[in-house]
Amino acid sequence: MQTKLMLSHPRLIWRLVMPLVLIVVGAFIGLSLYLPTAFRTAALDTAYDSNINMLQQARILRSYYGKTVAVKVGKSDHFKFAVNHANLPNAIPLPTTFLQEVAAKLGDEQSRLKLISPYSWPYRDPVPMSADEKELWETLKKEPSRVVSHEDTIDGKRYLHTAIADRMDEPSCVSCHNSDVMSPKRDWKLGDVRGILEISNLLEPHYAAAEKRSYMVLGSIGAVMLPVVLTLLVVAWIVDRRTREKEEVARRLSELTNFDTMTGVLTRQSFIDITSVVLKDKTYKSGFSIHLLNLGGVATANQLHGTPCGDQMIRDAVRRLREGLPEHTLIGRLGGNRFVVAGLGPESQAEVRAFVANLMALMEQPFSFNQAEIPMLVSIGSAIQGSDGERCVEQLLQKAEIALATAKHSPGANALIFDQAMRDTLEDRQRLLAMIEKALSKGGFELHYQSVHDAVTARIKGFEALIRLRGTDGRLIPPDDFISVAEASGAICEIGAWTIREACRVAANLPADTFMAVNLSPVQFRARHFEQPGIAEVVMAALAETGLPAHRLELEITEGLFLDRNDAVIAELLKLHEIGVSLAMDDFGTGYSSLSYLWHLPVDKIKLDRSFVTGWSESPETATPIIEAITGLAKALDKRMTVEGIETPEQAKYFADLGCGMVQGFYYSRPLPEADLAVSLLRFVGTHAPPLSDEMTGWVSAKA
Ligand code: C2E
Ligand code: CA
Ligand code: CA
Numbered sequence: 001m002q003t004k005l006m007l008s009h010p011r012l013i014w015r016l017v018m019p020l021v022l023i024v025v026g027a028f029i030g031l032s033l034y035l036p037t038a039f040r041t042a043a044l045d046t047a048y049d050s051n052i053n054m055l056q057q058a059r060i061l062r063s064y065y066g067k068t069v070a071v072k073v074g075k076s077d078h079f080k081f082a083v084n085h086a087n088l089p090n091a092i093p094l095p096t097t098f099l100q101e102v103a104a105k106l107g108d109e110q111s112r113l114k115l116i117s118p119y120s121w122p123y124r125d126p127v128p129m130s131a132d133e134k135e136l137w138e139t140l141k142k143e144p145s146r147v148v149s150h151e152d153t154i155d156g157k158r159y160l161h162t163a164i165a166d167r168m169d170e171p172s173c174v175s176c177h178n179s180d181v182m183s184p185k186r187d188w189k190l191g192d193v194r195g196i197l198e199i200s201n202l203l204e205p206h207y208a209a210a211e212k213r214s215y216m217v218l219g220s221i222g223a224v225m226l227p228v229v230l231t232l233l234v235v236a237w238i239v240d241r242r243t244r245e246k247e248e249v250a251r252r253l254s255e256l257t258n259f260d261t262m263t264g265v266l267t268r269q270s271f272i273d274i275t276s277v278v279l280k281d282k283t284y285k286s287g288f289s290i291h292l293l294n295l296g297g298v299a300t301a302n303q304l305h306g307t308p309c310g311d312q313m314i315r316d317a318v319r320r321l322r323e324g325l326p327e328h329t330l331i332g333r334l335g336g337n338r339f340v341v342a343g344l345g346p347e348s349q350a351e352v353r354a355f356v357a358n359l360m361a362l363m364e365q366p367f368s369f370n371q372a373e374i375p376m377l378v379s380i381g382s383a384i385q386g387s388d389g390e391r392c393v394e395q396l397l398q399k400a401e402i403a404l405a406t407a408k409h410s411p412g413a414n415a416l417i418f419d420q421a422m423r424d425t426l427e428d429r430q431r432l433l434a435m436i437e438k439a440l441s442k443g444g445f446e447l448h449y450q451s452v453h454d455a456v457t458a459r460i461k462g463f464e465a466l467i468r469l470r471g472t473d474g475r476l477i478p479p480d481d482f483i484s485v486a487e488a489s490g491a492i493c494e495i496g497a498w499t500i501r502e503a504c505r506v507a508a509n510l511p512a513d514t515f516m517a518v519n520l521s522p523v524q525f526r527a528r529h530f531e532q533p534g535i536a537e538v539v540m541a542a543l544a545e546t547g548l549p550a551h552r553l554e555l556e557i558t559e560g561l562f563l564d565r566n567d568a569v570i571a572e573l574l575k576l577h578e579i580g581v582s583l584a585m586d587d588f589g590t591g592y593s594s595l596s597y598l599w600h601l602p603v604d605k606i607k608l609d610r611s612f613v614t615g616w617s618e619s620p621e622t623a624t625p626i627i628e629a630i631t632g633l634a635k636a637l638d639k640r641m642t643v644e645g646i647e648t649p650e651q652a653k654y655f656a657d658l659g660c661g662m663v664q665g666f667y668y669s670r671p672l673p674e675a676d677l678a679v680s681l682l683r684f685v686g687t688h689a690p691p692l693s694d695e696m697t698g699w700v701s702a703k704a
Helices: 002-008 012-075 095-106 131-142 171-179 204-258 268-280 297-305 307-324 349-364 393-409 420-442 479-489 491-508 522-530 535-546 567-579 596-600 610-618 620-636 649-658 674-683
Strands: 111-116 148-154 157-167 193-202 287-295 330-335 338-345 367-369 372-374 378-384 415-417 445-454 460-470 515-519 553-557 582-588 605-608 640-643
Touching (some): 012 095, 012 193, 095 111, 111 131, 131 193, 268 287, 268 330, 268 338, 268 393, 287 307, 287 349, 287 393, 297 367, 297 372, 307 330, 307 338, 307 367, 349 415, 393 415, 393 420, 420 479, 445 491, 460 674, 479 491, 491 515, 491 535, 491 553, 515 582, 535 553, 567 582, 605 620, 610 620, 610 649, 620 640
Parallel strands (some): 378 415, 515 553, 605 640
Antiparallel strands (some): 148 157, 157 193, 367 372
16 A cells, blocks of 8 residues: 555655756756857957047047157158158158058958048048938938948848047147138137048958857857756656565565465465454454464375476466455455455354354365366364453454364364364373374383284184273373374374284294284375375384284274275285285274275275174164175175174174174173283183173273
8 A cells, every 4th residue: 555655656756856857957058049149249349449549549640640650751852742752752641641551551341440531631632421421421420429230131141340530639630720721621729520430340350250269168068067957857867766666575574564475365474464353443343263273185186296286276266265254255365275264254063063164065076187187175263252251363363273183183074163172282282292102212101012812712813903092191092082183293103013013022932823913094195295104104114114914904994995096005905915914994883985906906905894783783774774784795795804893792692693704892802912812812712701790901992
C-alpha cells in the first residue's frame, strides 16, 4: 500500500530539478533573444561615439591649421593659398581644403568625412545641395550646437551619418573671410555656421562585430549552463533510477513477505497478521475457524516423479482451494506441503464440520501427473474460536496443529476438530516419544513370547515375539500404547531392527523345530525415508548374526501394508521370501478385505483375528460361516493358518475340530519373558492342552 502511494507521487528529485532546469533554459533563451539586440545597440553607440570623435578631431585640426599656419600665410608675401597648391611651389592649401584633403587621406570604405556648405568656397561656383542636405543645413543653422545623426542605406549598405555645424570658431578665420576678395560674404561673425561637417560610418562591420561578440558571450554562457543543466539532469536521472530500484526491491520484498512465491497465497506471517486484524475487531461477530491442511501425497509425488510433480501438486491444491472455497476465504501456506485456511462465517460445530467436509471433498480427488494418479492424502486439523472468544490466531493455530497431529495418528480419521482431550493425548504422545528415544539408547525394550500351538495336540510349534516398553516406574507399557507413536516418528524402524535381532537370538536357543514370529510395522517397509536400512537387509543381518536358519523366522505383516499399492513394498516382500523366511498375514479378516494379494504375494500363512474367536463365542451362527469360509480359503490356497485369541476350552475344541492347524491364546499361554520359555515348553510336551493355571507367570494384558 505504502509502496503504491510512493509510486503514484511524482518523484521528489524531478520536482526539485525540473524548475531549476527550466529556469536555466529560460534564462538562456531570454539572453539569446536579448543579447544580439543589446550588442547591436551598443555597436550603434560606438559608431556614433567614433563619429563624434572624428568630427571633433576634424574641427580641432582645421582650427589648429587656421591658427598656426593659415594666419601666417595670410600675412606672408612669399606664400599664398591655392586650391591647386600641390602644383605650385609656394602655395599651401586653404584650411577647408586642408581638412578635405586630410579627411580624404584618412577616410576609407568604412568612414568618410564630408564638408557641405551652400557657399561657393573657395573660388568655385555655388554648390548645389540635395534636399536632405538643405534640411540639415536649415536645422544646424537654427541649432548650431546640435548633433544630427541618422541611419541610412546606400547601395544596400547601412551607414550612420552624424553631422555637426561647421562654425567660425576662430577670430582669425572671421577676419580672413571678411577680408578676402573671394569670400562670398563679408559679414562673418564669430560662431557663424558656414557649413556642415558630416561623417558617414559604415555600420556592417560594427554589426558583424556585435553579432560575433553576442554569439561569443552566448556561447560562453551556454558552455557554462549546458554542463550545469546536463549535470542536474544526470543527477536527477541517477537519483530517480536509484529510487526506482530501491522501490522495486522494496516492492519485491513486500511481495515476498506477503505472498508465497510458488502459489501466490499468503505467507504464514501475513496470514497471522490479517486474521489477527479480523479476530481483534470487536465488531466482527461471525464464526471464525482455522483449518490446517497437510498434503501427505507430496512426498510420494516427489519420490516417484521428482520435485516438479510435488510442486505441481501443491499448485493444484491451491487452485482447488481458490475455486472451491467462498470468495473471501483467507488461504495461507505454512511452508512445504502445509496450508492454512481461515473459515470466516461457519459458527456451530455442525457448520464447521460442513466446511471441513467441503474442504476434504475438494482435496480428495486424486492428482494426475503424466497420466499417473497420485492420491493427495490430505489430513485436516481444525480449531474453532471458542465461546471464550479467543482472539489469538497463534493459539488457534496451535490447537489446529494438535488436531492435525491427532488426525494423522488416528487411523481412518483424516479430519479432526480440536478438543481438549486431544491436547492431553498429544502431550501423552510426546512424553511417550521421549521414553521411546530413551529406551532405544538405554535398552528399555523387552520382548515377551507367546507360544503358538498345534490345534490338535497343543504341542508348541513356535512363539510370537511381542514387545513391551519398561516405564520409568518399572511398569510394562503395552505395544498398543506406543507403537503408533514410534511409527509416526520413524523410531519403529530402529525398534523393529532390535526386535528382529533379539527374537532371532532367543529363537536360536529354542528347539530347532520351533519357529519365531516377529511383528512388522508397515513403516518398516519405508525405512529408507527415515534413513534406516531396508527390512530385508535388517533380517539378513540378524540371521547372520544369530545363526538362526531363515525358515525358522516368520514375519507377520498386516493388510495395511498394501494400502498404497507400493511396488517397492512388494519388491521387499519378494526379497524376504527369497531369503527363506515365511510371511504371515496377521489380524486376517479385519483389514481392507482385498483377498487378491493372497493369490499373487508370497504369504505363507494367515492369522485369523481374535475377533472371530470372540464372535464365535458370542454369536456362533453369524461367525461360523465366515470362519469356515476363511478356513476353506486357506486350505484351498495351501496357506497355513493360526487362530489367535483362544481363551476357552470350547474355543480350543471348536478350532481344533475345524482343522485350522495352529492356535494361540491365553488358554494356552500368555506372552512370557524369555526366562519362562523353558518351563512353558516342558508344560506342553503332552498331547492335550492343559487348563490355564494360576501359577502361570508372564505378561497379563491390561485388556485381559
Ligand atoms: P498381535 O500381533 O495381534 O498380537 C497379539 C496380541 O493379542 C498380543 O497383545 C497378545 O498379548 C494378545 N493376545 C494373545 N492371546 C490373547 C487372548 O487369548 N486374549 C486376548 N484378549 N489377547 C490375547 P500385545 O502383546 O499387547 O500386542 C498388541 C499388538 O501390538 C500386537 O497384536 C501387534 O500388532 C503389536 N505388536 C506387538 N509386538 C510388536 C512388535 O514387536 N512390533 C510391532 N510392529 N508390533 C508389535
Ligand atoms: Ca501378531
Ligand atoms: Ca494378531
